[in-house]
Amino acid sequence: MRQKSLIARLQRILTLERSIGFGLEYLGLATLRFPRIMALCVLAFTLLCAFQLPKANVDGNLLRVYANSGHYFDAYQRLADTFGTFENDIYVLVHSDQLTDPTVLEQVRNLAFDLELNDFADGTMSPFTLRKPDGTGGSMPAVPEGMTDKAHVANALADLQQNDPMMRNLITPDLTGVVLIMFPNSELSKDGGTKEMLASLRALAAQYQSANLQIELTGPPIWTSEMLDAAVNDQIKFTIYGFTIGSLIAFFALRSFFGAILVATTPLIAVIWSIGSVIMMFGSFSFLTIIVTTLVVVMAFAESMFFIFNWLANWRDGMDPYDAVDATLRLVGPATALTTLTTLVAFTSLYFSPGRGVEEFSIAGAVGSAIMFICMMTVLPVLLRTALRLGFKLPRSPNFALNAPIPVAWKLARKYGRPLTVLSAITVILLFIPFFLIEPRFALEDFMAKNSTAMQTAExxxxxxxxxxxxxxxxxxxxxxxxxxxxxxxxxxxxxxxxxxxxxxxxxxxxxxxxxxxxxxxxxxxxxxxxxxxxxxxxxxxxxxxxxxxxxxxxxxxxxxxxxxxxxxxxxxxxxxxxxxxxxGFRVMTTFATDDIVRSLQISLAISVLINILLIGLAFQSLRIALVSILPNLFPILGTEAYLWFSGSGLQLTTVIALTIAFGIAVNDTIHFLAHYVHSRRDHQHNHEEAVKNTLFRIGGAIVATTVILCTGTVIVAFSELPQVALFGTLFVLSLALALIGDLFMLPAILMSGRKFFNPLGRLRVRLGDRAHRQAIPSEKT
Known part of the structure; x- marks a missing residue:
């Protein structure tokens, strides 16, 4: 009997006594029960992370991104360890129409010698440091000193350019340009030393710059420096822009200045936590992990907006505002927990792809998602109750513009549900064609800053x-x-x-x-x-x-x-x-490693999609729920890949990451929609059509608002100086925009076209909120 009762108990835990958030929302309930303790914990961790902010920096080493990526990375490491490489060398392009003038040539010679004497130089290579055998067992300068005739200079340079194997690539055939190469000292130039080295080289070039000599610097260290500057500038712009736009949209949506502050506070704390956590885990950001901060900002804004929309809706329905905080936490909390789990799955799926950079991005993104959820469950409830004690008043109804698409979506779903469902299915099936045709692509210039003077010099x-x-x-x-x-x-x-x-x-x-x-x-x-x-x-x-x-x-x-x-x-x-x-070589390694990483990421994306759909079905304990979520969530991913194929961009490192993360976030609106639909069916006894309509009008505005926040908060990324980051932003916004179409138009149409098929959803036993407070939530209006 005991065994049977234990099995029955476990069954109840896995069905009726388990929420769709698998109980994670109880962190929020603990916050309401012990607000002072939680507030102290939040304050302590915020201070810990804030102390890390001055240490924040971006590591521009692309090898960190490709480390542990497979055969070609290992081959490159063996090569570098055995011979050293030309990959970190500084190229000084000296151009002069008077290069064969003995006076001008001596100026270039002095520049080459000063370059060799630079504190950061391990060695140099130029026509002036090159020596050739003198026939007596010794050697002599390849470019003799003390020449006074232009013809002699021209003959000496032409002889080197035509006959010396190392100078053929360093002297232009028309004798108007010469390339000087500096081999940096790896110990002195690492970390912050690169910045000092480049400053000293630019100062040296400025000394010799004249009407007769044009001097330009290029090479991987300079490219990396430009990338770092662009990445840091981007991050500052993204953070400021993200908070500004998110706050403005919250103000526009809620029509309340203090309401916008409430929405923005949780993302602010979340971004402090995420920056501090990345620094504590990795010591610095990489070109990939730096994107996580922007993602945390927009995700936190979106979830904060969802929470406050529901809180204000309960308050407007006549519930006491303090009880409304509790009721919202118990209803929205499980859905938020489930959306966090789907985002975690998306990030975690990346971990198994080769490359240290992707691994770090996966960990940073997963930690950022968890941080966002913890902020939602600890910071926001205390913040709302504190605002009420300080006299926060109920704002006016949400801005009508947010609800403008809702009547259209409802009309289309009610009248044309079946045709729209068929059209959606055909569209998704056709979008699989470019999915199988698209190929990986790598281009070094995509990692370089736009309008890079160093890249122009390289060209x-x-x-x-x-x-x-x-x-x-x-x-x-x-x-x-x-x-x-x-x-x-x-x-x-x-x-x-x-x-x-x-x-x-x-x-x-x-x-x-x-x-x-x-x-x-x-x-x-x-x-x-x-x-x-x-x-x-x-x-x-x-x-x-x-x-x-x-x-x-x-x-x-x-x-x-x-x-x-x-x-x-x-x-x-x-x-x-x-x-x-x-x-x-570096170019060989990045080309083949990118191909391997991208193909692995494609598999990770497919696994992420499958696991998240199964997770939704498991959370709701319904195969029907899992099936209804397939089309709306495949559409944005396949649609974005079709854009990549038609535009010729191909699959790049950040594009597959963008698709994977965008899918994890896009699923969120679907989960919130289905949670409200099932809640309306089961707990308020609405019939199928009433439940679809009630859900659409109840949270449709929140879906629009969160998508607008996510898109506008990320669209600035599309204007990044780094092409890879810019493409990430473009694809992220496109995916979310298509996801909005899927959730507002596809999902309701699918539900309305399958009345009988979805009828059992009203009998689902899994909890959508906390049972003890279910009665505190008033009946929703259709």
């Missing part, structure tokens, strides 16, 4: 010398000779020729490219010694076990072309009998 270098973006082939050697034995040399030359065939003549450097010196009678040891120990290690390791072949591509290169290039190189190198050679 000038591409035009002048044909590109300086490196692609590497790591070649394992067999003879272990630091001066490279004859067999290993032939292997290096084979790889060199394969890479040169793909990139073009004079676009590859390696130990095999020194043939003009070795053919003149110099040994390989002499040639390698002449380039200096720093550059020597860019060709062969000190123990002679590995060699590096480096090719130079244009900085701006589409991911599809780069992927095809890598495939051809790997195929040709294997066919040449060098199976262990490894193609790599």
């Amino acid at each position: 000038e270098i591409d035009t002048g010398v044909g590109g300086v973006a490196p692609i590497y082939v790591r070649v394992p050697l067999q003879e272990n000779d630091p001066d490279i034995g004859p067999g290993d040399f032939e292997m290096i030359r084979t790889v060199h020729q394969i890479l040169e065939h793909e990139l073009g003549v004079n676009k590859v450097i390696s130990a095999a490219s020194m043939s003009n010196y070795t053919q003149s009678g110099f040994s390989r040891a002499q040639v390698l010694d002449a380039v200096g120990p720093f550059m020597r290690r860019r060709f062969v390791t000190d123990d002679g076990s590995q060699a590096l072949v480096t090719g130079f591509m244009p900085t701006i290169l589409k991911s599809g072309k780069l992927a095809d290039l890598v495939d051809r190189l790997e195929t040709k190198i294997r066919a040449a009998g060098i199976p262990n050679a490894e193609v790599g």
Whole structure:
């Protein structure tokens, strides 16, 4: 008997005695029961997080985003650890129509030497630091000093540009431009050192800038610096804009200044908590986690608006305002808990995709969602009761503009429910076509700040010398000779020729490219010694076990072309009998890692959609509820992917993240709608049609208001200086706008077209609010 009673007890807990929020709303009930204790806890955590705000910073290292993303990241790390790379070098583009003038040339030489003496420099490469064998076992400057004739200067530079393998990519064919490369000291330039390094280099360039010399800086550290500046500026703008617009919409909707303050206070505390939590967890923001702050702001505004809309509606229905806080918490709290769970599922699904950046974004987003819910359950109830004690008065009815679409939606659902349902189903099915056709895409320029002067300079270098973006082939050697034995040399030359065939003549450097010196009678040891120990290690390791072949591509290169290039190189190198050679580089790593991450994120999105639909069905204990939520919530995701396909944007890293998170948030309105519909059916005994109409008119305005807040609070992201962030904002807004269509027009039409099918929903046993206070909520009006 005891066993049977225990089973019966568990069954009741899983059915009648469990709310749709799985009991999470009891945090809010605890707040009402122990308001002072909760207030102290809120104050303590707010102060803890506030103390973290001065530490807030953005880590601009893109490797952090791609860390642990798979084979190509590991290959890049091995490459960097073994040889170092050109990926963090500073390029100084010097342009002058008078470059062959001996006086101007000496100015450039002095600039190159000052660059070499810079405190942050580990080494430099330029026509002036390059030396060549002198035939006596020593070396001499590649560009002789003390030249006084323009013709001599022109001949010296032309000889280097045409014959020296390293200078072909650093001197323009018309002899009007030269590229100086600085190799930064990794220890001095890390963290805040990069900012100091760039400041010193800009000051140095300014000293030499003149009518005869135009000097521009570019390279990954400068690109990253510009990205960081854009990210920080964006975050400041997004936060200020989000709060301003959210408050204005709340004021417009509620027609109450103090009501708008009540709506805005919870998001303010939520964003302080989220920033502090990210800093405590990760030490800094990344280009992905910085988006979380904006998401927390708009999500908190939306849920706060939902809560206050219901609170004021209960108050207007004649309920005591203090009781209305309690009743709203018990009715809306479970739905808010369920919406938080769906958002958590969306964020959590990202965790299993490769890449540290996505993993951190997943954790930060999940924590942000939990923070938003905790704020709703702890801060808002105490805030509303405090406002009442301070004399807050009931505002006028909500602005009519918010309810303008509601009569139209109801009329369409009542008269054309079945045709609209069929049309919705056909539309969703057709939208699966672009879903299966869309392909991943990566472009480096999408990560760079718009109107980046450094990127423009890089394009000038591409035009002048044909590109300086490196692609590497790591070649394992067999003879272990630091001066490279004859067999290993032939292997290096084979790889060199394969890479040169793909990139073009004079676009590859390696130990095999020194043939003009070795053919003149110099040994390989002499040639390698002449380039200096720093550059020597860019060709062969000190123990002679590995060699590096480096090719130079244009900085701006589409991911599809780069992927095809890598495939051809790997195929040709294997066919040449060098199976262990490894193609790599930052561009290679980001292209292939992005492809892997995006495809994994697509799977995560599909899993998130499936789990959330099942979660809704489990929460309501109804397969019918799960089925009715499918079309309205697939429509915004598939519609947005169709936009990406038609626009040619393809699937990028932030686009799939945007779709996943937008789906998790878009489901929220569906949950609130269905919760009110079932509540109206079961607890107020409304028939099916009355329940749909009552729900639509009761919370339709809140759905419109929350969507407007989410869209307008996020639309500023679409104007970000960072293209990836801007695209995130555009897709997020588009997804939510389509979700509004799904919830206002598709969902009611589906419900109205299936009267008999949905009739059992009135007998659902799961609680929509707390039973003890169900009677305190007055009957809703149709």
